[in-house]
Amino acid sequence: MASGMQEKQYTPSLLSFFIYNPTFGPREGEEEKKILFYHPSDVEKNEKIRNVGLCEAIVQFTRTFCPTKPAKSLHTQKNRQFFFEPEDNFWIVMVVRNPMVEKPNKDGKPPTIEYQEDEILDTVYGAVVRQCYSMYKLFNGTFGRAMEAGGVDLLTQKLEKFFYRYLQTLHLQSCDLLDVFGGISFFPLDKMTYLKIQSFVNRVEESLSLIKYTAFLYNDQLIWSGLEQDDMRILYKYLTTSLFPRHSEPELAGRDSPLRPEVAGNLLHYGRFLTGPTNLKDPEAKFRFPKIFVSAEDGYEELHLIVYKSLNLTLTRDFCEQLDALVGPQLTLLASDICEQFTINRRISGPEKEPQFKFIYFNHMNLAEKSTIHMRKTASVCLTSVHPDLMKILGDINCDFARVDEDEEIIVKAMTDYWVVGKKSDQRELYVILNQKNANLIEVNEEVKRLCATQFNNIFFLD
Numbered sequence: 001m002a003s004g005m006q007e008k009q010y011t012p013s014l015l016s017f018f019i020y021n022p023t024f025g026p027r028e029g030e031e032e033k034k035i036l037f038y039h040p041s042d043v044e045k046n047e048k049i050r051n052v053g054l055c056e057a058i059v060q061f062t063r064t065f066c067p068t069k070p071a072k073s074l075h076t077q078k079n080r081q082f083f084f085e086p087e088d089n090f091w092i093v094m095v096v097r098n099p100m101v102e103k104p105n106k107d108g109k110p111p112t113i114e115y116q117e118d119e120i121l122d123t124v125y126g127a128v129v130r131q132c133y134s135m136y137k138l139f140n141g142t143f144g145r146a147m148e149a150g151g152v153d154l155l156t157q158k159l160e161k162f163f164y165r166y167l168q169t170l171h172l173q174s175c176d177l178l179d180v181f182g183g184i185s186f187f188p189l190d191k192m193t194y195l196k197i198q199s200f201v202n203r204v205e206e207s208l209s210l211i212k213y214t215a216f217l218y219n220d221q222l223i224w225s226g227l228e229q230d231d232m233r234i235l236y237k238y239l240t241t242s243l244f245p246r247h248s249e250p251e252l253a254g255r256d257s258p259l260r261p262e263v264a265g266n267l268l269h270y271g272r273f274l275t276g277p278t279n280l281k282d283p284e285a286k287f288r289f290p291k292i293f294v295s296a297e298d299g300y301e302e303l304h305l306i307v308y309k310s311l312n313l314t315l316t317r318d319f320c321e322q323l324d325a326l327v328g329p330q331l332t333l334l335a336s337d338i339c340e341q342f343t344i345n346r347r348i349s350g351p352e353k354e355p356q357f358k359f360i361y362f363n364h365m366n367l368a369e370k371s372t373i374h375m376r377k378t379a380s381v382c383l384t385s386v387h388p389d390l391m392k393i394l395g396d397i398n399c400d401f402a403r404v405d406e407d408e409e410i411i412v413k414a415m416t417d418y419w420v421v422g423k424k425s426d427q428r429e430l431y432v433i434l435n436q437k438n439a440n441l442i443e444v445n446e447e448v449k450r451l452c453a454t455q456f457n458n459i460f461f462l463d
Helices: 045-063 122-140 143-169 177-181 191-207 229-252 323-349 388-403 441-455
Strands: 008-010 013-020 035-039 073-075 079-087 090-097 100-103 112-115 214-218 221-225 271-273 291-296 299-304 306-310 313-317 357-363 369-371 374-377 382-384 408-413 419-425 428-434
Touching: 013 045, 013 143, 035 045, 035 143, 045 079, 045 090, 073 122, 079 122, 079 143, 090 122, 122 143, 122 177, 122 229, 122 291, 122 388, 177 357, 177 369, 177 388, 191 214, 191 221, 191 323, 214 229, 214 323, 221 229, 229 291, 357 441, 388 408, 388 419, 388 428, 408 441, 419 441, 428 441
Parallel strands: none
Antiparallel strands: 008 100, 013 035, 013 090, 073 079, 079 090, 100 112, 214 221, 214 313, 271 306, 291 299, 306 313, 357 369, 357 428, 374 382, 408 419, 419 428
16 A cells, blocks of 8 residues: 555654763672663663663773863764763763664565664754753752762662653754753843833842842743853743743633632732642642752852742742732733733734744853744744754754854755855854745845844844
8 A cells, every 4th residue: 555655754762861970880790880870761781781881981982082072972873872971970871863764665575774863963962961961950959969968879869750750851853953052032121111120029039038039031031030041041941841831721721621720819910839839828738849959159059949920921039938929919010011012022023924034043142042943842842934954954054153263154055945044253143044945145145134134233243
């Protein structure tokens, strides 16, 4: 049958993920002690030891060529291995199966498998491994901290508890250039509304002495943050790809829906906690908030994460009890002001018709990120409005930019007649996809200049 003769496409998938420390089992017969975490857990013990030993040998071998820069990845026909040493002697290894095409054969012969090893970018999946560690550290602190508190047993317990759940949220087929950047989408505000928010944040922090840092978001966009950049970067990823999506479904449900959260006692405003108690009036409510670890002068500090939401507006803070009464009513009013600004911004941007171009912008200095290519990105789904081949070209251009420090521009004509342009200038990167198959190089350059003038009129880009 015709349907049985079709090619099957297989996207990248996670084969294994493990963490080891070569100093924990230095003698023969103690190799298993090196392994702190291994996924999948049902792999036979000798295979685990063999895979870890191979990675250890590769790292040691590459150190002979460059002691300060050991191997970051290993390319084979069927898979790609990524190595990351986040702390001294602690190694994280992620093994990804390369995308492949299964082609049927006639006469009942087994299908032919073609691996597409060139479709995987080291920069993208290397960034995913680093994100795994950063997310672990946000909620558990460093590996070294666990070792000091309870030795190897405590560390293995923490790794097992965290990564067992976290690895289920990894969707490697959706990873792309945004994972490399790890940026933050900022919400543009007029000066008066921004000052209102700043005043509100200052008033809350003065009234509640337990509050150490504040972050203020509208929908998935950041307006204000008192955290260090690297801490806000990973917290922003957790909020926008994990916590917020989990609570958006009940919020969109009808008033009488069983999914809709209980709001008794909050009739004067639309605020509620996304972490901690769901109903403050409940005498049996549990005031437990997740712990997070953020940068401090002497290393890190342990805080509590409280996320409070009003309409589409979110306030993130460490610890509070009087927060609902103080913040709720004011936050509801601010949400109304920001929603009005959101409507104005959409009106200025013009009607929502299919543009001739789509772009990704990233600023390395403040981590600002903007994409008209990504329609939706969460931990479980990444919907892009362009073909994966074009996303691969964007990743290749980014790799070229990473090799040099100078400002530069790259223009590519894709096989599908799309034009792809990359510009790097003064710590900023802009990637543009143009749907103008009959345009020439000069016309494409002029179109990108017009884009820069309209969308980035306050930003200097190299001509």
